Each structure stands twice: as C-alpha cells, then as structure tokens.
Amino acid sequence: MRTVLFIIRKEFLQIFRHKVMLPLIFLMPVIQLVILAHAADFEVKNINLHIVDQDRSQASVQLIGKFRACRNFNLVGYSFTNQPAFDEIQSGDADLFLEIPPNFQRDLIRHNAASLQISVNAINGVQAGLANAYASAIIQDFNRQIRTEWARSPALKAPAGLSVTYSNWFNPDMNYQTFMVPGILVLLVTLIGMFLSGMNIVKEKEIGTIEQINVTPIRKYQFIIGKLLPFWIIALVELSIGLVVGWLIFDIPFVGSLWLIFGFAAIYLLVVLGLGLLVSTITETQQQAMFVSWFFLIIFILMSGLFTPIESMPAWAQAITRFNPVAYFVDVMRLVLLKGSNLMDIRLHVAVMLTAALLVNTLAVVNYRKTN
Amino acid sequence: MLPAITTDKLTKRFGDFTAVDQITFEVNKGEIFGFLGANGAGKTTAMRMLNGLSRPSGGQAAVAGFDVYRETEKIKKHIGYMSQKFSLYEDLTVRENIQFYGGIYGLPGKEIRRQVQELIGGLGMQAYANTLVKSIPLGWKQKLSFSIAIMHRPEIVFLDEPTGGVDPITRRQFWEMIYKAASEGMTVFVTTHYMDEAEYCDRVSIMVDGRIAALDRPRALKEQFGAGSMNDVFLQLTRPKP
Amino acid sequence: MKQFGIFIQKEFYHILRDRRTLLILLGMPVVLVLLFGFAITNEIDNARIAILDQSKGEMSQEITQRLVASGYFLIDENLQEIAQIEQHFREGKTKMAVVFPSGIEEDKRRNLPTQIQLIADATDPNTATTLINYASAIIGQYAQEQARGQALPMQIRTEVKMLYNPRLKSVFLFVPGVMTVILMLVSAMMTSIAITREKELGTMEVLLVSPLKPAMIIVGKVIPYILLALANTVVILLLGTFVFGMPVRGSLVLLALECLLFVITALALGILISTRTDSQQVAMLISLMVLMLPTILLSGFIFPIESMPKVLQVISNIIPAKWFIIILKNVMLKGTGIEFVWKESLILAGMTLFFIGASVRNFKTRLE
Numbered sequence: 017m018r019t020v021l022f023i024i025r026k027e028f029l030q031i032f033r034h035k036v037m038l039p040l041i042f043l044m045p046v047i048q049l050v051i052l053a054h055a056a057d058f059e060v061k062n063i064n065l066h067i068v069d070q071d072r073s074q075a076s077v078q079l080i081g082k083f084r085a086c087r088n089f090n091l092v093g094y095s096f097t098n099q100p101a102f103d104e105i106q107s108g109d110a111d112l113f114l115e116i117p118p119n120f121q122r123d124l125i126r127h128n129a130a131s132l133q134i135s136v137n138a139i140n141g142v143q144a145g146l147a148n149a150y151a152s153a154i155i156q157d158f159n160r161q162i163r164t165e166w167a168r169s170p171a172l173k174a175p176a177g178l179s180v181t182y183s184n185w186f187n188p189d190m191n192y193q194t195f196m197v198p199g200i201l202v203l204l205v206t207l208i209g210m211f212l213s214g215m216n217i218v219k220e221k222e223i224g225t226i227e228q229i230n231v232t233p234i235r236k237y238q239f240i241i242g243k244l245l246p247f248w249i250i251a252l253v254e255l256s257i258g259l260v261v262g263w264l265i266f267d268i269p270f271v272g273s274l275w276l277i278f279g280f281a282a283i284y285l286l287v288v289l290g291l292g293l294l295v296s297t298i299t300e301t302q303q304q305a306m307f308v309s310w311f312f313l314i315i316f317i318l319m320s321g322l323f324t325p326i327e328s329m330p331a332w333a334q335a336i337t338r339f340n341p342v343a344y345f346v347d348v349m350r351l352v353l354l355k356g357s358n359l360m361d362i363r364l365h366v367a368v369m370l371t372a373a374l375l376v377n378t379l380a381v382v383n384y385r386k387t388n
Numbered sequence: 389m390l391p392a393i394t395t396d397k398l399t400k401r402f403g404d405f406t407a408v409d410q411i412t413f414e415v416n417k418g419e420i421f422g423f424l425g426a427n428g429a430g431k432t433t434a435m436r437m438l439n440g441l442s443r444p445s446g447g448q449a450a451v452a453g454f455d456v457y458r459e460t461e462k463i464k465k466h467i468g469y470m471s472q473k474f475s476l477y478e479d480l481t482v483r484e485n486i487q488f489y490g491g492i493y494g495l496p497g498k499e500i501r502r503q504v505q506e507l508i509g510g511l512g513m514q515a516y517a518n519t520l521v522k523s524i525p526l527g528w529k530q531k532l533s534f535s536i537a538i539m540h541r542p543e544i545v546f547l548d549e550p551t552g553g554v555d556p557i558t559r560r561q562f563w564e565m566i567y568k569a570a571s572e573g574m575t576v577f578v579t580t581h582y583m584d585e586a587e588y589c590d591r592v593s594i595m596v597d598g599r600i601a602a603l604d605r606p607r608a609l610k611e612q613f614g615a616g617s618m619n620d621v622f623l624q625l626t627r628p629k630p
Numbered sequence: 631m632k633q634f635g636i637f638i639q640k641e642f643y644h645i646l647r648d649r650r651t652l653l654i655l656l657g658m659p660v661v662l663v664l665l666f667g668f669a670i671t672n673e674i675d676n677a678r679i680a681i682l683d684q685s686k687g688e689m690s691q692e693i694t695q696r697l698v699a700s701g702y703f704l705i706d707e708n709l710q711e712i713a714q715i716e717q718h719f720r721e722g723k724t725k726m727a728v729v730f731p732s733g734i735e736e737d738k739r740r741n742l743p744t745q746i747q748l749i750a751d752a753t754d755p756n757t758a759t760t761l762i763n764y765a766s767a768i769i770g771q772y773a774q775e776q777a778r779g780q781a782l783p784m785q786i787r788t789e790v791k792m793l794y795n796p797r798l799k800s801v802f803l804f805v806p807g808v809m810t811v812i813l814m815l816v817s818a819m820m821t822s823i824a825i826t827r828e829k830e831l832g833t834m835e836v837l838l839v840s841p842l843k844p845a846m847i848i849v850g851k852v853i854p855y856i857l858l859a860l861a862n863t864v865v866i867l868l869l870g871t872f873v874f875g876m877p878v879r880g881s882l883v884l885l886a887l888e889c890l891l892f893v894i895t896a897l898a899l900g901i902l903i904s905t906r907t908d909s910q911q912v913a914m915l916i917s918l919m920v921l922m923l924p925t926i927l928l929s930g931f932i933f934p935i936e937s938m939p940k941v942l943q944v945i946s947n948i949i950p951a952k953w954f955i956i957i958l959k960n961v962m963l964k965g966t967g968i969e970f971v972w973k974e975s976l977i978l979a980g981m982t983l984f985f986i987g988a989s990v991r992n993f994k995t996r997l998e
C-alpha cells in the first residue's frame with residue numbers, strides 16, 4: 017500500500033509541474049460547461065423570416081402582425097415578389113419565407129378557402145421541421161381568429177368535445193439547460209479522465225522510465241492502482257466543481273441524493289480510467305494513445321443519449337449503447353439529479369457499472385507486461 | 389559460494405534474427421564483470437533477459453539464485469538497474485526522484501529521508517537538490533541514476549553503458565563509485581564499449597555477433613592475444629578474419 | 631530541396647509505420663458518417679408511454695390503439711393509479727403517461743366537454759414537447775372524426791416546401807460537420823502533437839541544427855497531414871454521396887480549394903499550439919478544450935447558432951469551423967458559387983495569416 021502512495025505522489029507532482037495543467041484541468045472545464053450549456057440548445061429561436069406579400073390586404077397585414085408578435089420569428093425582409101426572398105435564403109440571411117399570394121383575402125371570403133406557401137431552408141431537417149410547425153401554428157391561430165371575427169354565421173365556435181390537457185413534470189419551465197448541464201458535466205469529467213489516464217503509462221514508455229519501474233519488484237496491480245487513483249481524485253474534484261457551478265449558475269435542482277451521484281461517479285470513473293489505462297498498455301506512443309482514446313470517446317459520446325435521445329436510434333444502435341459506460345452515467349445524472357431516483361431505481365445501472373469496472377481493470381492489469 | 393549469475397546457452401531471437409546466441413557464463417559474488425562488445429553485439433539484450441525485462445527464447449539462467457523464466461519478480465527484489473536510456477523523471481526534482489524510487493523499492497520512511505541526505509551530500513549535489521532533473525548536467529544525472537539504482541542495497545547491479553557521453557573526469561568519478569559499491573560486496577555487471585574501462589573490471593567477456601568470443605581477466609586476455617591493451621584484444625576479436 | 635524531400639519522407643514513415651493511428655485516422659471518418667447517417671437522429675419514434683385508464687371504456691381503447699398505430703409510441707405498461715406514474719418516470723423508461731379520467735364515457739354521452747390528460751417527463755424538454763404534440767394531434771384528429779366534422783368555413787391551406795433537403799435527412803446537416811471535425815482533428819491536433827513530440831523526445835533540436843530552415847522543418851512536418859486530411863475529405867464525400875445520396879451541387883474545384891484553405895487554417899492553429907508548449911499532454915489538452923469542443927458545439931454543427939444567446943453568437947465568430955461549415959453548406963447543398971462564400975473564405979484566410987504570424991513571433995522569442 018505504501019508503494020501505491022509513492023506512485024500517487026509522483027503522479028500528482030508530475031501533473032501539476034506544468035503550470036498550464038492546473039487551469040486546463042480545473043478552470044477550462046468550468047468555462048466549457050458555462051458556454052456549452054448555453055450553446056447546446058435544440059430549441060429553435062430567432063428564425064429569420066422573410067415575407068412576400070403579394071396581396072397587401074387587410075388579411076395579409078393582420079397575418080404579418082401575428083408573425084411579428086411571435087418571439088420565435090425575426091422578420092428580416094419584406095417584399096412584394098419572390099426573387100429577393102429566394103436570394104436571402106440562398107445567402108443564408110433568411111431561414112424561411114412565407115408567400116402570401118395575390119387575391120388571398122378575396123379567395124378567403126368568396127371561395128371560403130385560400131392558400132399560403134411556406135418555403136424552409138431544410139438543410140437542418142429538425143430545425144426546419146420545428147420552424148414549419150411554429151409557422152403553421154401561427155397560421156392556424158390566425159385562421160381561427162378571422163373565422164370568429166369575420167364569419168357571419170354565429171354557430172361556428174368549435175363544437176364541445178374531446179380536448180387534451182397536458183402537464184410537464186420535473187421541469188415545468190421546460191428549461192433545456194436543466195437537462196443538458198448534468199450531461200455536459202459527464203462529458204467533461206470523462207474527457208479529462210480518459211485522456212489523462214490514457215496518455216499516462218504510454219508516456220513513461222515513450223520516455224523510457226517504464227523500464228526503471230519494470231525492474232523493481234513492484235506488483236502490477238500496485239502500479240495500476242497508483243496510476244489510476246490520482247486521476248480518479250482529480251475527476252471527482254472536477255465533478256464537484258461542476259456540480260457547484262451547475263447549482264449556482266444554472267439552478268439545477270438537486271432532487272436526489274448527492275451521495276448516490278458521487279457513489280456512482282466513483283464506480284463509473286474506475287471504468288473510464290481503467291479504459292484509459294488499457295489504451296495506455298496497448299499503445300506505444302502518446303499520439304497513438306490519444307487517437308485510440310479519441311476514437312472510442314467520440315463514439316461513446318455520440319451514442320450516449322447526451323445530445324440526441326437513445327430511443328430515437330434504431331434497435332441495433334440501441335443495443336450498442338448497452339455497452340457504453342457514458343450512456344449509463346448520463347442517464348444516472350439525469351435520473352438522480354432531476355427526478356430524484358433512488359438506489360433501487362438505478363440498481364441495474366450500478367450492477368452493470370460494477371461489472372464493467374471489474375472487467376476493465378482486470379484487463380488493464382493483465383495487459384500491462386513487465387516482461388516482454 | 390553460489391555465483392551471482394549463471395547462464396547456460398541463454399538465447400534470444402527476434403523473428404529470424406538471433407540477437408543473443410547460446411551464451412554461457414558465470415559471475416561471482418562481489419565481482420565487477422565487464423560485458424564488452426560493439427554496438428549491436430547483443431549486450432543490452434542479454435542484460436534485459438537477466439533483469440527480467442525480456443523473456444529468453446531458450447537456454448537457462450539464474451540471477452541471485454532465481455530462475456529468469458519463473459521468478460523474475462523475485463530477481464527484481466535483489467537487483468538494481470541503470471538503463472542506457474536515461475531513466476529518471478525529468479520533470480521531478482533530484483530530491484523527488486530519490487524519494488520516489490526509495491518508495492517503490494519499499495524503503496521505510498526514515499531510511500528514505502536518510503538516503504536523500506546521504507545521496508545528495510555524497511554526490512555534492514546540495515545546490516541541485518530542488519532542481520528539476522532535466523536542467524542538471526549529464527554527468528550529474530548519470531551519477532544520480534547510479535546512486536538511485538543501488539539505493540536499496542541490491543546484491544547485483546546492472547549498468548548499461550553508464551558512462552556514455554560523459555567527460556573523462558566524471559567517468560573516473562563514476563568508476564570510483566562502482567569500486568566503492570563492489571568493495572561493499574555488491575556484484576556489478578556493466579556493459580561498455582570504452583576499452584579503457586574494461587581494464588578496471590575483474591573479468592570481462594567480449595561479445596561478437598551475439599556470442600561470447602572471449603572471457604577472462606583483462607591481464608590474461610592481453611597475454612592470450614599478445615596485445616598491449618584491451619583495445620587491441622577487442623580489435624583482434626572483432627576484425628573480420630582474413 | 632532534396633533535403634526537404636528526404637525530410638517529408640521521414641514524416642511519411644512516422645505516419646505509415648504507425649498502423650494503429652493510420653487505421654483510426656482513416657476509419658474514424660467512416661464510422662462517424664455511418665453513425666450519423668444511420669444511428670443518430672433527433673426524430674422520435676417508438677417512445678415508451680404508460681396508459682392509466684380509469685374509464686375502462688371504448689374511447690380509451692380506441693385512442694390507445696391509434697397512438698400505437700401511429701408508430702411514435704410503444705405501450706410500456708398499463709397503470710392502476712396516478713402514484714405509479716412518478717415511479718415509472720424515476721426508473722427512466724417511460725417518457726409520457728396518458729390519463730383517461732373515469733368520467734369521460736359519461737361526459738361523451740351527455741355531449742359535455744371531456745378532457746384527456748397527458749403527463750410528460752419533461753427532464754428532456756424537447757422530447758416532452760414533441761411527444762405531447764404528436765399525441766395531441768392524434769387525439770385531435772380522433773375528436774374531429776367523432777364530431778363527424780362539418781367543413782369549417784374560411785379554410786387556409788398551407789403548402790410547405792422544404793428547400794435543399796426535401797426529405798429532411800439529418801445526414802445532410804451532419805456530413806459537413808463531420809468533415810469539419812475530422813479535418814480539425816487531423817490537421818490541428820495531430821500536428822500540434824507531432825511537433826511537441828519531437829520537442830519532448832529532443833529530436834527537434836537535432837532538426838533545428840540541420841541546414842534546413844526552421845520554417846521548412848515545420849512545413850515538411852505538416853505536408854503529410856495535409857494529404858491525410860484531404861484523403862479523409864474524399865472518403866467522407868464519397869460516403870455521403872453514394873451511401874446517403876447527398877448531392878454536391880456546387881463546383882468540385884471550389885469545394886476542394888475551400889477544404890485546402892480550411893486544412894491550412896487548422897494546421898496553422900496546430901503549429902501555434904505547438905509553439906506554446908513542449909509537452910504532448912499539454913498540447914493535447916489545449917487542442918481538446920480550445921479546439922475540439924468549440925468546433926463541435928459552437929460551430930453550428932449540431933446546435934444552430936441562431937438559437938444561442940447573443941454573447942455566444944459573437945464568440946462563435948472567432949471559431950474557424952463556423953465559417954467553414956457555412957461554406958460547405960453553401961457549396962455542397964445550395965450549389966452557390968464563390969460570389970456567396972468569398973466573405974467567409976476571406977475570414978478564414980485572415981485567420982490563417984494571424985495564426986502563422988503569431989507562431990512565427992512565438993518561435994522567434996523562444997530562440998532569443
């Protein structure tokens with residue numbers, strides 16, 4: 017055990033010998049968290065709208081007024097013909113244009129029906145879908161309004177019947193940051209942990225100091241534990257800082273038990289750091305180690321449900337996520353912090369993580385060879 | 389008295405290439421054993437098999453009475469090693485390096501504190517104690533590496549070209565350190581390609597192309613080959629036969 | 631010039647000998663494009679919902695059937711009481727609960743307004759909104775059919791045209807993003823590490839005392855990475871075109887030139903980082919924190935820049951990836967020519983000059 021302590025001490029000395037390391041490990045992630053939490057937002061705001069009004073009637077003016085009043089839209093252009101609208105879409109200044117055809121109002125009154133045209137820049141399909149949904153909702157609303165205002169017959173209110181009410185639990189304000197911050201925190205802790213540990217043993221190989229260690233009677237598990245613990249501590253400190261930031265800046269509700277979060281994080285980090293060390297034992301240079309780590313991490317992150325819901329993935333992809341430790345921690349953070357799930361609720365997550373920790377670290381110990 | 393090292397037809401092959409070809413020798417306790425040879429003759433490979441870093445492809449060997457196949461971890465308790473590649477941590481200070489290696493060899497805390505004082509004092513490095521190793525001169529680094537390699541009082545110490553690239557005065561001081569260690573009963577196994585250093589050894593073996601071409605006391609070798617210096621002995625052995 | 635050629639050859643050896651890295655560098659773009667194309671999407675289907683049916687009537691049965699038939703929903707469980715909903719949400723499987731109150735059949739008979747309640751787990755607000763929208767629409771349509779809808783007067787129909795990507799494939803958005811990330815990774819991260827590696831191992835000094843000019847050494851080091859980056863670009867484009875049917879509407883020559891420009895920008899960034907440190911770990915962490923994360927998250931690759939707070943929109947301007955993604959979307963998907971992207975191209979070129987200038991200054995101060 018004393019041997020392990022000496023390795024840990026040495027690792028800490030080496031990590032923080034570089035003056036840039038301290039801010040890189042502890043300050044940068046906080047800045048990233050603050051920035052990313054604001055950036056990672058799928059909600060579509062500020063849709064740049066161009067309106068082509070070929071009718072210039074009372075109805076068109078009223079419709080345009082409704083679009084202007086909606087905070088999701090941002091009226092960037094107004095013209096009487098199509099060409100300027102197309103140009104603005106092409107140059108990227110407008111995301112969507114609404115075309116009100118000539119005789120819109122007349123058709124509506126005389127023929128009881130009229131049409132409008134919406135064109136959306138659909139390169140970002142999801143954004144386009146939402147933009148279209150917002151626009152359609154405004155038009156529907158406008159339709160109801162003119163129906164009650166202009167229609168002569170009185171009996172045109174929606175008939176009494178079935179309606180739907182809804183409520184949003186756990187996050188009634190529909191705050192996207194509440195959802196993202198715990199996940200981004202997982203991302204940052206994982207990145208720091210995996211890269212630091214992944215490049216560690218391989219650095220000693222590259223410089224040659226590993227030989228000096230290998231001729232000592234040190235046990236393999238002592239060495240691996242000594243290499244693992246410093247990063248485990250750093251990552252846990254990092255997580256604590258992140259949680260404080262989340263609480264102070266983003267008002268993340270801490271519904272569940274913090275003990276549970278830290279307990280799970282402790283196991284999860286063993287998995288991540290063990291993976292890093294495993295990478296370190298199978299690679300020869302730091303560059304290699306970095307790329308191998310990066311390769312797996314990017315897949316882990318994309319398949320973790322952090323940015324896009326796992327349920328949307330096809331079945332084979334969902335099956336892959338069962339082997340993804342990041343997915344488990346992202347899930348646990350959200351479950352416990354936001355919904356107050358308890359140990360019983362996440363028992364499956366804990367069991368999987370424990371097994372993985374045992375497996376990965378055993379592999380790392382076995383794979384580390386003192387003799388070649 | 390059991391020999392410190394015995395080998396019997398020890399061999400290492402890398403694919404088709406035989407780096408060490410059936411070498412057989414013994415090293416006695418307390419002896420300074422010189423392991424000579426041109427670059428690439430197989431010295432480092434042979435040494436790495438003995439200290440447990442590399443698994444032999446054939447033959448037998450025992451170090452400090454332990455088998456090199458099955459008991460490498462036991463061997464490691466009884467040896468010290470200074471590799472050819474400089475192997476202290478450049479980003480730790482002199483003091484931190486000593487503390488670290490003392491620690492992983494399991495020296496008690498009191499002993500480590502004593503060694504830090506003694507080593508730094510003995511080497512006259514007080515001024516460098518808290519300097520990062522990367523900024524001290526090479527000669528000092530080599531002497532420090534050696535001191536650290538024998539800090540835990542091993543029975544046998546392996547030195548792989550310990551004086552490569554250092555000035556003659558430092559080399560002299562380095563050999564004085566080796567003599568001092570040997571006089572305390574430590575077995576020294578040292579590779580070198582400085583032939584003047586071979587004269588300092590009790591016995592030398594000369595490796596050519598993975599085999600041991602000669603093995604005896606320096607004086608006996610010079611007589612045998614009718615040479616004035618070890619340098620001539622070496623040249624006779626390695627020069628291509630007419 | 632001959633020495634220079636030999637030097638580049640040495641760099642190629644470094645890269646080609648290292649099979650593992652090479653495999654990853656060539657395989658990563660393929661895996662990423664395939665993942666984005668096949669696995670990762672924002673669209674929601676097969677969401678698990680729970681049904682709490684207190685009415686036990688015909689209407690609840692019919693609506694439940696319609697929800698399932700839509701393909702958006704899977705019935706995870708039939709609940710008995712309200713209290714169970716929270717428990718299900720906590721275990722994390724169920725995303726929404728549909729509650730049919732006990733009186734709805736009675737209300738319907740008497741022609742009174744009835745209400746069905748949807749309860750969503752809004753920890754993920756997007757999914758919650760989407761699910762509620764889907765369910766409301768399905769129930770709304772059912773209600774309309776029940777009302778044996780008389781045609782309403784003054785009906786406004788809306789025709790929708792989805793420009794550039796009529797089938798709303800998300801891969802169209804992701805291909806330019808993946809390209810940007812890979813080019814950044816290969817060019818900036820790889821070079822910064824390759825150069826600091828020579829420093830860490832001490833071989834840089836050997837090179838610096840050779841008759842090659844320092845600038846030539848750097849150029850020689852980065853040339854293989856330029857080629858590697860361009861090879862990756864080609865692979866991604868081929869995959870995008872042949873596997874996902876993504877068009878390249880603009881000029882290929884323009885596209886190639888723009889890619890080259892961005893590769894050089896990224897290389898200049900990598901060099902700049904390597905002049906600031908001589909530790910591979912530090913270089914890697916800087917690349918990761920200062921380059922990769924912003925490239926992924928602030929460039930408009932995944933999250934639309936227009937939806938970000940003003941401050942971030944301003945910050946996003948200093949991220950080269952943002953401009954490159956705009957250029958890519960324009961040239962590839964909209965088919966525009968240089969007249970629509972010259973501004974962005976100039977910005978990238980300006981950034982490149984700035985990074986090179988800063989590197990040269992750093993390099994000089996180090997030598998002095």
